[in-house]
Amino acid sequence: MTALIELRDVTIARAGATVLSGVDLTLERGERLALIGPNGAGKTTLLRSIVGLEPAGGGSIRLFGEECSTERQFRKARPRIGFLFQDSDDQLFCPTVIEDVAFGPLNMGCTMAEARERGIAALEGLGIGHLAERISHRLSGGEKRLVCLAGLFAMQPDVLMLDEPTNGVDVDNGLRLRQALHDFPGAMVLVSHDTEFVDELATRAMVVRRGRLIAAEIHEHAHVHRHRHVHLASD
Amino acid sequence: MTALIELRDVTIARAGATVLSGVDLTLERGERLALIGPNGAGKTTLLRSIVGLEPAGGGSIRLFGEECSTERQFRKARPRIGFLFQDSDDQLFCPTVIEDVAFGPLNMGCTMAEARERGIAALEGLGIGHLAERISHRLSGGEKRLVCLAGLFAMQPDVLMLDEPTNGVDVDNGLRLRQALHDFPGAMVLVSHDTEFVDELATRAMVVRRGRLIAAEIHEHAHVHRHRHVHLASD
Amino acid sequence: MIARADPRIRVVSALLAVAAVSQLRTLPVSAAAFALAILLVIIAGADRRLWRRMLHVEGFMLLLFVTLPFTMQGPVVATLGPLAASSTGMERAALIALKVSASVLTLSALIGDIDPARLGATLHALRVPERFNRLFVMTARYVSLIRDEARRLSESMRARGFRPGSNRHTWRSYGHLVGMVLVRALDRAERVEEAMLCRGYAGRYPYAVLPALLRRDWMLFASVVACGILILAMDRL
Amino acid sequence: MAHIPDGILSAPVLIGGGVIAAAGVGLGLRHLDDRLIPRAGILAAAIFVGSLISVPVGPSSVHLLLTGLMGIMLGVVTFPAVLVVLLLQTLLFGFGGLTTLGVNTVNIALPGVVFAALLGPAIRDAGNATKRAVLAGLVGALSVAGTGLLVAASLALSSSDYTPVASVLIATYVPLMIGEAFITAAIVGFLARVQPDALRPAAS
């Protein structure tokens, strides 16, 4: 069986400066790969180049077994990869939530009725069916994040690529989001600074550091921490 | 001695819906008060109403001992309160960094030469004197954050109000920012989801939850954690 | 040398030079003006992007070049099927091409490298009305920010399988895109105004004071004006 | 498409355009008080950015002008806003057009201001989405047509040699009218649902 995503010796430059070089990455079916690394290391850049939004300078990118280098080739693969952007505001552009969620299926050739049905189903799967008719611009940060995710689920992708999915999400919405990701049957690439979240979800991790992508391991062991904590006075 | 900021039984509504009610808050000289709470709880709204950007529906707001309710009264107090906005791009509106940093002092009646001098001093205090002539919107996220802060320091305020100051700041700039805040002699109100940062800096904390502002305590004690950790394979 | 000149002088010189070129009527003088413009670009230090700019022709300019030779009366020099190209028409097309190119080159050489965001103090010093100037500075400051926002939104559309075509789905989606950019721009405008208030803004926008003009600046000004007068005089004699 | 470069128009047309533009910009500035400058500036920037998008219409594609929309959102402030946008294009893209700033401002801004003033109130009060869409589309299309006519007129008035070109030119505006009508309708529909306040001119 072929890998879902396969990068070989890929180099990516942004605004003239090389951000990443010699990147090898393989994502197999059922894997949940975490990408970690400091600010500005190139995690977002790497995700963008996987779906062809950032042209790779060298090396080869294969998606679902097919070589991709032109916009045309990437375009065919994109509906199968749900890409959650780092900033929800960059992803929501339709006036109402349901229109936004139905946008992907419409692009894939669904009729309006089918697209809405898939959209509603995706929203309900995330427990936010009640948001369908809301104006997307006026949602809270956490709600926006979940709506973006519903927009991806509605496309029924084979791979999810999530750029800091827990950003700006509060506790309650965070729980729903984790549950939905746990239940997602496909493969996943995950960028996050939230180590607890990564530890809980990922099956494998890689570190982006100084322009390189390096394999990492996930261990389990106990730690003693000592730090100050905030408690409600009434607790 | 009078408190710097004193809110009594304040109610704040946004777009018709009550966001906060019965808010009592006192900030004394030298205090560093952290406001914490979930997304959409009303932390930003509370800061905005302290400087009169969001009109309070009821109760009284006293700044530096004087009752404030009209725009005129707030206008007098604002230069003494440095308010760091949640999004840096909203705060940097002058073309170059030095113009932006000198903007506050100029409004306070300094001559151009004095204002620039205070601006340069503020930038150098934060270790970013070399950015002075740069175009402000071409800075990185972390640099923007520091420039915004320099703009506030240049006004030599008595109180800093910081809305998620560490947002989008990487490790190096984060260290500079913490150092600068540690060295700031005045009082501070601090909103942040970054618990480590809050624990390190705050002397007192309050929680915004379900429309109320509740006092909280900061404890120090040891914990035993057990979780999975990511390590570089080569470690 | 030009890059170090005072921006006030550069803006005024550019305006005068282009005004002079725009009034030329004869082919040889226009060619001379074009040569002068190239010289100016070389003095200024040519930028690679400049030559690309030269190739950019507005749609109707193309139309003008193509139709003028066939629509103007005059001695026929070539025929293309039923169409006859006149020499007067071709001369006119050449004249326009030279004048337009000379103007673009002159502007690039004199003011092409000025960052619009830095022009506030210059326009202020040139007595441009205060409100207009602030509108200009504000717009210049936010164009790139908003352009980035729009770019990221359209990338998110592509990532979800959008491909533009001539259909209602495309037009509606673009309408949503521009609408969302506008709504976010309005929100931002409100917060920017508040940020200004928070820093004690009371209606007087502070501009940087520009240094006094040097002899070098006046020399640049004098040479541009002299060239302008010279070509206009040659053209009319 | 509406942007006439330096070196084509005659002096009387340049001066006439300059005078009308000065009047329009002056009027716009009088309506632009201090508090409205960020709103007008950031909106002008957004519309400038929106107009960089190329929209497929049939086999070709067009760049939007969005002047009908500007008229609806900014009223007479459209004049200074268009001037700012043109000045920025001159500086950023080096298309030229310094001496023609006045003429271009009038050609681009005037139709938008006029048609938005005529149809704007009906758009804001429209009871249903279809009626609003039709009216907004009309403002978009008419503004483009007006700009096409004014550009043609500027050329024809400069020299009779340009008259044949000017009449061909008007035909090239038809696809733009179609694209602009649909997009303006879609944007106005969006704003009416998400932020109806935005459809009121910045200066009121």
Ligand SMILES: Nc1ncnc2c1ncn2[C@@H]1O[C@H](COP(=O)(O)OP(=O)(O)OP(=O)(O)O)[C@@H](O)[C@H]1O
């Ligand atoms: N629009 C851009 N133009 C030019 N360079 C950019 C742009 N965006 C990012 N970069 C550069 O590319 C590099 C990688 O950025 P990237 O956004 O991929 O980092 P990241 O690992 O996702 O960081 P973060 O944790 O902050 O999201 C950085 O050095 C950054 O300066």
Ligand SMILES: Nc1ncnc2c1ncn2[C@@H]1O[C@H](COP(=O)(O)OP(=O)(O)OP(=O)(O)O)[C@@H](O)[C@H]1O
């Ligand atoms: N521009 C607005 N118009 C109307 N309501 C708003 C607006 N901005 C925020 N609200 C509402 O006010 C409430 C408080 O929002 P606020 O931004 O103060 O929350 P916050 O505690 O700062 O959250 P976060 O941690 O996400 O920054 C929310 O319920 C939100 O929906």
Ligand SMILES: [Mg+2]
């Ligand atoms: Mg990133």
Ligand SMILES: [Mg+2]
């Ligand atoms: Mg907030």
